Amino acid sequence: MWAQQEAMVACTQLGFLGGWTIDVKTPASTFASQCVSDFDCSWPERNLQNCLGSKVVTDCTNSSLPAGVHCYSSFSVHLMGGAAPNAGRVEVQYDDTWASVCYELHSTSGQWSFDNALVVCRELGFPGTMFAGQGGMGQGNRKASLYDYKCRYAYPSLRECLPRPPIILPSQYQGPSCGPGSSGLGNEAVTVCSVPGYIGCFKTKSNTKETSHELYLDNQSMTVRKCRNHCRGLGLQLACLYDGNMCLCRETVADYVNFRDENCNFECTGQELETCGSSNAISVYNGKYK
Structure with missing residues (x-):
């Protein structure tokens, strides 16, 4: 073989x-x-x-x-087309050729996974990953594309994830960079990395969350910044978000259990490019960041 x-x-x-x-x-x-x-x-x-x-x-x-x-002999990766440096479609460079990374192959297989996105974010120096998605952040290189990355959680670089060889299209090709996708948004792989100060995704040992009035904020347009500001005003170190719109301020997560990032998968109600935990997981951020 x-x-x-x-x-x-x-x-x-x-x-x-x-x-x-x-x-x-x-x-x-x-x-x-x-x-x-x-x-x-x-x-x-x-x-x-x-x-x-x-x-x-x-x-x-x-x-x-x-x-x-x-x-x-050379490799690099970047995110393009997003509203912030931590978000965008994934593009890679092998030697002198830039190629778009595609979410799926023929609309059925080779989907861009959360582990793939995690490897990209780590390689770019971000502390974690929020989303791995499909399309919606513009088109990449129309002439070259890559499919079927299969990253493992601990891989240090996207280049180790063994995609299929790049597809090089004729110079006169004018279609989408990754061909048609199944979402209607385009077929480019999209990644959103965690913002600076992200500590991790956790679950509580008892699977309950404190609701002490002064430490707790329920906001239907919740963002990471709102929670951080609230906790910083209380003089507490950690901003903990869950259920998409709930903010809890704490000094430690010593009684929490580490969870993989993909378990914190609820978008914040006030910012779709941020995660605010989930129904059974808590996204924790350092409150000192603005």
């Missing part, structure tokens, strides 16, 4: 940041008399030799095609 994970291992072993599989039309016998097959890599393996269980060596036949890779 020769797939994306094998190409990534081969390129990193050669000293590049990563790479893609490519089709090679010339028979393997043109290059060598013997061929090795049956690679099975598990990324982040760094040595292609470790991917050969049985080390199958055979004579190359005229019908055998060699495995091919295109390696890249």
